[in-house]
Amino acid sequence: MNFEYSDKSKELQAKLKAFMEEHILPVEQEVYEFNANPETYWKHWPGMDALKQKAKEAGLWNLFLPKSYGDLSPGLTNLEYASLAEIMGRVLWSSEVFNCSAPDTGNMEVLAKYGTKSQQKRWLEPLMNGDIRSAFLMTEPEVASSDATNIETSIKLDGDHYVINGRKWWSSGGMNPACEIAIVMGKTDFDASRHKQQSMILVPMDSPGVNIIRPLSVFGFYDSPEGHAEIVLDNVRVPKENLLLGEGRGFEIAQGRLGPGRIHHCMRLCGMAQRSLELMSKRAAERIAFGKTFMDFSSIRQEIAQSKCDVEQARLLTLSAADKMDKTGNKDAKDLIAMIKIVAPNMALKVIDRAIQIHGGKGVGPDTPLAHYFVAARMLRLADGPDEVHMYQLGKSVIKQYASPK
Amino acid sequence: MNFEYSDKSKELQAKLKAFMEEHILPVEQEVYEFNANPETYWKHWPGMDALKQKAKEAGLWNLFLPKSYGDLSPGLTNLEYASLAEIMGRVLWSSEVFNCSAPDTGNMEVLAKYGTKSQQKRWLEPLMNGDIRSAFLMTEPEVASSDATNIETSIKLDGDHYVINGRKWWSSGGMNPACEIAIVMGKTDFDASRHKQQSMILVPMDSPGVNIIRPLSVFGFYDSPEGHAEIVLDNVRVPKENLLLGEGRGFEIAQGRLGPGRIHHCMRLCGMAQRSLELMSKRAAERIAFGKTFMDFSSIRQEIAQSKCDVEQARLLTLSAADKMDKTGNKDAKDLIAMIKIVAPNMALKVIDRAIQIHGGKGVGPDTPLAHYFVAARMLRLADGPDEVHMYQLGKSVIKQYASPK
């Protein structure tokens, strides 16, 4: 393992930190409040476009995309991008400024990797320009969707079209007024072998039959303006060219889509945890009770020391997964990716929770990012598969590795 | 210890369960949605008054009040009431139906115990009738308020009035349109000995200078319609008769106010945890993944078995605290009360969290009470003093008990 950041990455880190300091932090709370205000839930914060323009000009755009697209992306490795994701993770809404937010990142990668020229022209370009947003429709309310073989949405060929029927929820991005395109996972053949039944298809959000039922709250947050939508697909017809890669290849695309996204999520979680640690350190240095500064209570020092240990370990593990992906590919890094998906959200929850506790009432309220961090981290113990699913597979893989060594 | 419920308690338990079944559960979700809807945040759910009337008629009214007030309260012991609080705890908004919700319960106890005849006439009667609601203003943003000696709000005598200045937050109940009266904790004498500086005073919410700044969200929830308010008291003048018990006796009142309220909170937490356990058991019996019903995964059985152990223990501990309070008084039960205040919220958080995880996306969303339970339980690791304060005092008390035995 070699986690030394490249010069390119270091330079971008410095630039990104400066950008956050200058442009993001001064309006951080304003945007949180805008997004938490029922009157503006589903609107775009008016200053966003200007920020995006600034980020583009600063060369801080599409940083996540591992392939270089001329000016539109610097073509970083997973390891090079990792530390940038951590920096963005410190402010929940900031990834969008750099066109690096889920689910667009995963969708863009899918389009870049598997899209036809014409699909790329129609959807990838505006996404990469930040002109539109996208959604990813996978999870269904009626089945344990982390087992993709359970998916019940049907995609049926009917002449030159596919007709899609199903109910999806936790469709991240689906509430966004700028969301124009969705990638939908469904089944084209319920009788094929378990992992050949699924396909992915591009569905424009304005297609007739795409019915947004409601936004779902996560512990009371809506994560606006992207939101998490419940959507009924009622006889939605799209041209058959909208199918990605081919019938029965949905599972394969899903597998390929996951690796980098998990690095992003986990590094952002490191960013949240790191900032929580900094916030609680500051609080500990200032607050007084029972005649002592918080930092003079050994129990508070323990919380902070333990948090430092936790963040540092999860970060190293995530970097090592990114490094492995870069060097030997996503498939080879499968176990490490499962490991960070298990470790990072739980680590972040522990650290954020300690920070909340040290902040008292302020910690659960709207005046720090901690409560929202917590909910975001809690969501990530479920999103992209609950811990249990990853442990079930990782456990099996580890046993096989050690129980019958070559 | 004798935790056998009295016949009176058992009879009320049966009645209350039937009432919940018949009147509360059918509208549970409707009320949650009403309270979570920005358009109706701060309004009263229209069906509430009819429910209250039914509860009154059923003799399920003011059950918490340990002194009998004729028809208005049955005069239960702490132990007798405990199991009723657990039953109410299963539906977050249900306590109000029985006029048993915080902070009114604590406020009514204070008025019943320390109020003058005229104060009782003016405020206790309408509170006991459920005609008005109340708030309790203790916590301040600028200081660690769990150490009551830090409180900075001033209560200054000025002729026949007291003039109150300060900033309060987490003033539970303060957003409620029905809230007419607040009990405010402040200092009448900043130079007195540490525990003689504080006083409590009755402040009508419509007094000039009572400025409600904003409702505070708790992890995105507003806990409407009661809410948690940030309130500035700006030269608020109230007649000097509004002072409770006397100058310098605020700390004493605060101490007396706490015991029963903690039993209530902790039993409600047992109710939330118990119902979470039931919900996850049901989910485990129904849901399927990787070809197995959830209940056939040993890890899921462990979560459920452990949760059963956790709930049972916390319930027994809380009942033993209630029993002790009944038999030898709040002061003698001090350590046990600290213990349940530490144990119950943490237990509930663990159990609810497991239930959430087993529910997947549904668990963090609005379709079960789990997410809101979680937040309510998390809040209670801070409200009425953070865990750390209770452990700090309990630890000292235990050491003294064992390190120098008689």
Next chain:
Amino acid sequence: MNFEYSDKSKELQAKLKAFMEEHILPVEQEVYEFNANPETYWKHWPGMDALKQKAKEAGLWNLFLPKSYGDLSPGLTNLEYASLAEIMGRVLWSSEVFNCSAPDTGNMEVLAKYGTKSQQKRWLEPLMNGDIRSAFLMTEPEVASSDATNIETSIKLDGDHYVINGRKWWSSGGMNPACEIAIVMGKTDFDASRHKQQSMILVPMDSPGVNIIRPLSVFGFYDSPEGHAEIVLDNVRVPKENLLLGEGRGFEIAQGRLGPGRIHHCMRLCGMAQRSLELMSKRAAERIAFGKTFMDFSSIRQEIAQSKCDVEQARLLTLSAADKMDKTGNKDAKDLIAMIKIVAPNMALKVIDRAIQIHGGKGVGPDTPLAHYFVAARMLRLADGPDEVHMYQLGKSVIKQYASPK
């Protein structure tokens, strides 16, 4: 639930505490050292018989036996005995003084319940008199013995004798020079239905073919003089009258044997944990580092406060299990018994571990009972079935209870 101790129990508690104070504590360390000394591992501490005699005279004899045998046992309920077991648990070797130590207690119960007159005359009487000791041979090295259907030892009828073949280990009591009789679990019929294959049989330890292979250490301790033996049964012949209850009834006896023994174990664990809490409180009040008494470190107070909460809850749970057994029988108390078997050893481990940590090097060494407590508690996460087996069954039972309510 009514956990109020009866007068009989209270009187015995007082007597037992006084006996411990006067006769046991002064020689506690001496006996530990005798038992830890390789030269005296498998010898009886010379003072033991005199102590037993004193205990007999004080009426502190066979307290565990729920049926009265005239002077030889007071006939206490499970609840009445529970607190006595806790008191004995404080000194690891003290149960023997009162003829209340495992595995004799379980064996005596089996003989009392299922033994023939002649078996009782031959083995129960000397056991109840404390003249001999016994062993219980259940676990086998080759199979997961917590699933009793796995047992491989064979018990074959051959004329007037049964011939026994198998390998047992963790045969508690088997190293004791005073051990004269063993109850052996094996299979009389490998083809019968799963729970009808097993039988239990009485095997005198001096029978030809009973080969003691070695004593097993538990984390370096031998738990002498009883010890944990590995024993090969090589064509051991015993008269067919030695079979208990009948062929195929071994599983049934095993089930009946377990309940009370678990109460005993769990209450002793409460005793160990309680004393650990007292020891760490004392240490906290005395020891100084970095200019502060340990008790002035908030983290140490937290350890102690949390331990107090843990012990108290596990004790209440165990008492409630004992109470339930007394009132509605062992079968009805099945879930509660599983719960305490899961809770008590884990609770004790946590509390003892904290006490060890606060004692520093002294805590892991031979000068306090803490290290041995820890190992005893750790053993009990496995003995009588590992946690996982109990959670597997309890989880199922809980799910059934809540997932299909009447």
Next chain:
Amino acid sequence: MNFEYSDKSKELQAKLKAFMEEHILPVEQEVYEFNANPETYWKHWPGMDALKQKAKEAGLWNLFLPKSYGDLSPGLTNLEYASLAEIMGRVLWSSEVFNCSAPDTGNMEVLAKYGTKSQQKRWLEPLMNGDIRSAFLMTEPEVASSDATNIETSIKLDGDHYVINGRKWWSSGGMNPACEIAIVMGKTDFDASRHKQQSMILVPMDSPGVNIIRPLSVFGFYDSPEGHAEIVLDNVRVPKENLLLGEGRGFEIAQGRLGPGRIHHCMRLCGMAQRSLELMSKRAAERIAFGKTFMDFSSIRQEIAQSKCDVEQARLLTLSAADKMDKTGNKDAKDLIAMIKIVAPNMALKVIDRAIQIHGGKGVGPDTPLAHYFVAARMLRLADGPDEVHMYQLGKSVIKQYASPK
């Protein structure tokens, strides 16, 4: 960070693994049994010298020593040595074979760094040759020795000699018949400033007045033949040339001595945990209960998956500390060293404990290294300072770092 192992390290890893496979594993259990046998507790296992000779010949000698001493040490960096320490950690007694066992390693480093030519000739050479062993006398029973300012042993100048008086315990190595020299920490000046009172001095074990009181057991293990001794120093006289570095410099030496030793301990703990993980994986693949192979229980997969995550993270953290020490020095790596000292033993305890549980009775007994691993890891939550001391200092350092950013 760059954790890529150098070619030199990789080559030694391969050689060491082959050596372990060929020479150590075949006799692993034999040596454990020899060391656990009261009759041979304090004797050297007869095969040891031949193994040492083989290791020397293979160039696997004094690997820990960061400075090259010709043939006698290859002069590895901390990072290069780290993975070798992990490999040795898999067999508790194997470090000695490579002359890499504590406390000799620390003592040799001290002599190499601070010893005079003549001290090196007299003690360092035979130590480096593996001809003698050594002890380190720091901890005292009467004071919290992790706060070195508490040390009470006195070292008084008397003419040409120093006279030493005090009581030490947990003097690792002190029971070893081959132990010829001890480094003793004491105070030459009780009135100097807090960190200038201490000095270190060389004390031959055969000096009159060095009275070995007893070996201390650790949870029943003696860790023979090195052992942990309680030693009274009763007017021990040594030539004044035996003082190391100078009066008042003991604290400074202690600080310098610690860094590398902590890397060694923590990497050995990673080795123990890694092997525990492998052992439990094997067990999970073989053992059957309730009709299923262990590995088909999701709870067992979780234990294994979680353990994999735990080991991997602690290893990365330890490597990053070693890397930091190599690149910017021990002082700069102070926080990272504190972090691994907190993390590694706790991680190992969790992993080993899970492995024990999956092994059932076998896990706590003498037939696997697990029980001894556990005790070794538990000891290391105290040795070289308890967790709490490291967290107390790390917490402070972290708060300072974040609470007043440059």
